[in-house]
Amino acid sequence: MSVIPLGDRDVAPLAPRCWRFWTLDDDQTMTADTADQRPPVQTVRKPFFRKRSAIPGFGLTMGVTLTILSLLVLIPLSAVVLKAAQQSPAEFWAVATSERAMAAYRLSFGAAFVAAAINGVFGVLTAWVLVRYEFPLKTLVNALVDLPFALPTAVAGIALATLYAPTGWVGQFLTPLGIKAAYNPVGVVIALIFIGLPFVVRTVEPVLRDAAADVEEAAASLGASRIQTIARIILPALGPAWLTGFAMAFARGVGEYGSVIFIAGNMPYRSEIAPLLIIIQLEQFEYTRAATIAVVMLAVSFLMLLIINAIQAWARRFD
């Protein structure tokens, strides 16, 4: 076998392996001539940035996504951070941790958490009823669940305040029991429950619907009671979806403004939510202070959603 000159193309390192394969055939001795007759193939570089996908349209969809996210989320939020950065760190810290602000954070995050937790229980129950049973006016109930999505939040706030005020339809029965349900933190929680309910129902419902009946039969045939089947088979399987619903209800509750201000009473240090505090600062032309509180809320919310995502990833470990 003669020595074959290597070309200066990218293909060269690949070529010798092919020749060795060819020369297995003893009758045909490979010569430089025959080898050169094979057209040289240019190697294609592996895509550098994105993984090759069979689904077209990555460039267009990713471009639009990034543009919208930048224009509507990233740039406005950066502006808030930049505004807050116009003061010294000491000033920032003083405003961010002022007693009134701390009380407002506690109320906003605390009430949102409690409301999301309550929704977590009743939302699952509502989803269960909607999926598992047939009853008259089911479509109506189904539509009612979505109403908090569509109703102007101020309308909800005014209606709830009227109902739960000490003289209201519901409030008049609570007052003798010593329960004050409006114009205090309890009112805030009530408003946030109203706002957050559909999130849990609508995320849990499809998972519950898809849960195969044979899994429940399997549990029953293995001797599990109904309670054991629900507690150990059905609810754990709902876990990841439930956490998503909880996180959405919580996030919505933290940011909620319109419905809360009508029922909260808005007393500083007691029933004043953080979004309202921001508005109050704005009305007093204290833009930097407003931005400072906004930045704190932004950071805490982001952190909590990250943590919930991490828990969710853990809860999905079996998928």
Add this chain to the structure above:
Amino acid sequence: MTIAIRSVEKQFGRYPALNKVDLEIADGELLALLGPSGSGKTTLLRTIAGLEFPDAGQVLFDGQDVTYASAAARRVGFVFQQYALFKHMTVAKNIAFGLDVRKGKDKPSKAEIARRVEELLKLVELEGLGGRYPSQLSGGQRQRVALSRALAVQPSVLLLDEPFGALDATVRKSLRRELRRVHDATGVTTIFVTHDQEEALELADRVAILNNGRIEQIGTPDQVHDAPETAFVCGFVGEANRFDGQVSGGRFNAGALTVPASALKDGAATAYVRPHDFALDEAGFEVLIERAQVQGALTAVTALTSDGRRLEISASRADADRFTGAVKIVARKAHVYAA
């Protein structure tokens, strides 16, 4: 555990799923319920399990009436078609579930449960996979987990719904042997549902063939294959060439084919001839060979009769060369049923 089904009836809406079904299953037996889809075989299995309750009739376990007892009270081990594994639990937790949900003094200790799980994993050859989740297993492995989960509660009877339906052919074959081995090792009375006659005939001690909510025949694999009692069984179990013709004077005639049918009265009848029951014979009728293909040890032959019927013939591989052009064949054996 002996099981007796006594004139069980079940309707879904206006559609009868089980129609006066009677069935006796001996202790330690491996029985197949074989039938086409919609024949009621799964409904019968679920009725035995206590997952479905009959409209009329009785289900007896060891002579005790359990017709309306729950699945748990009957202590059945049920393997579902899609396995129904608890996907949020590890394999070990899945297998332990039946023991873990017991209460009070019935509940084995943790160490006892762990020991039992190990034992079962070993039985189905899944040692070391106890910590995996079902999503991390292959179809065949999931099937084994479902089997050992059902066996963990030491069931009085093991029931399997289309146990190998969702698996590919090779895994299916090896799991078939596996089930036979597990059955022989545990001695538990076992009933499985299948639409695959090959599976039923290879695996079961006895086969019950269902059609339209009735049991057409119960017998050993040889009995149902070689002595089918009804036309349906003959057509469903094993391959058969069907001839519609007439019986007159104790002989069945359909075109060129003539076979004895002494037990039947004159009139319309149907005959079935298995592909391997045809043989080359100068005294027979003439057919034209369309195609002769060697398949392993056999030759699969397609032939046309003079009146245009297409026949499937199975011959030995050595005879492949003799099936060319026009040849004469006879039916050595035929199953004839009055139409």
